[in-house]
Amino acid sequence: xxERFHFECELLKPILEGAAILYVVDASHxxxxxFEAEFEILQWTGQPSMALxxxxxxxxxxxxxxxxxxxxxxxxxxxxAHSSRFQERLxxxxxxxxxxxxxxxxxxxxxxxxxxxxxxxxxxxxxIIANLIVSAVGxxxxxxxxxxxxxxxxxxxxxxxxxxxxxxxxxDSRISIAKVFHYQKLQTDEAELNPEVGGRDLFGAExx
Numbered sequence: 175x176x177e178r179f180h181f182e183c184e185l186l187k188p189i190l191e192g193a194a195i196l197y198v199v200d201a202s203h204x205x206x207x208x209f210e211a212e213f214e215i216l217q218w219t220g221q222p223s224m225a226l227x228x229x230x231x232x233x234x235x236x237x238x239x240x241x242x243x244x245x246x247x248x249x250x251x252x253x254x255a256h257s258s259r260f261q262e263r264l265x266x267x268x269x270x271x272x273x274x275x276x277x278x279x280x281x282x283x284x285x286x287x288x289x290x291x292x293x294x295x296x297x298x299x300x301x302i303i304a305n306l307i308v309s310a311v312g313x314x315x316x317x318x319x320x321x322x323x324x325x326x327x328x329x330x331x332x333x334x335x336x337x338x339x340x341x342x343x344x345x346d347s348r349i350s351i352a353k354v355f356h357y358q359k360l361q362t363d364e365a366e367l368n369p370e371v372g373g374r375d376l377f378g379a380e381x382x
Contacts, residue, residue, distance in 0.1 A: 186219065194273040195223035197247060202229075205238040213246035222273040224249040226266075249273075260292050298354045306347040310340055341376050 189195060195216055199205075216223060225243040227236060229252055236252065243250045253266055264285065271281045315336040324332065352360045375381060 186215075189216070189219050189221050192274075192276055193221065194270075194277055195219070195221055195247075196270070196273075197223065197225045197243075199225065199227055199239055199243070201227045201236045201239050201252075202234070204235050205242050209242070210246075213243070217246050223247045224251065224269065224273055227252045229254040260288075264288065295354050299351050302347050302350050302354070306343060310343060313340060313343070315339060337377055344376055 197213075197216065223246075225247040227239050227243070227250065229236065240250055240252075249269060249272075251266065251269060253262070258266075267281060267285050267288065271278050271285075315332070317332050
């Protein structure tokens with residue numbers, strides 16, 4: 175009942191009431207032996223436990239963390255929250271299912287919802303891509319000929335406008351796909367499709 179360990183008591187309370195333990199560490203920071211005091215206290219609770227090693231950095235201390243955590247936790251799993259794909263996230267949920275019988279029904283429901291959500295997103299993306307293909311293949315660009323003929327300069331300008339419109343349609347589709355996955359403010363490090371930059375263009379042979 176000492177206030178000195180108020181936060182520790184708050185942390186341990188749900189665990190003592192039956193919650194499983196998910197202990198997350200950052201492998202970009204070195205392992206220190208003084209962490210073992212926490213490991214031992216959590217081990218004493220007797221509750222099912224898993225250690226998750228977050229590889230947000232270069233993970234140079236991954237081996238040290240894996241060895242240390244393996245002595246105290248039933249399962250040790252590396253996981254990069256920034257670069258993991260859907261299947262890797264699903265695998266984490268599946269691993270959590272085996273920690274505790276009491277939490278399994280809720281996790282089963284969560285996994286089912288994630289699968290449904292992902293399938294819905296894939297269908298939405300397929301529809302966006304299909305609409306792009308249909309729109310692009312059937313796209314027409316009409317111009318008015320002043321004297322039933324075009325100079326070479328006018329032809330080049332017309333073709334540029336035609337291709338620019340298709341480039342814009344493709345770019346808009348990529349933005350729509352990003353929004354399906356809730357990347358509302360996604361910043362990408364990629365070259366714009368530009369025929370004047372090393373042939374990196376939507377209509378370049380190398381791009382195709």
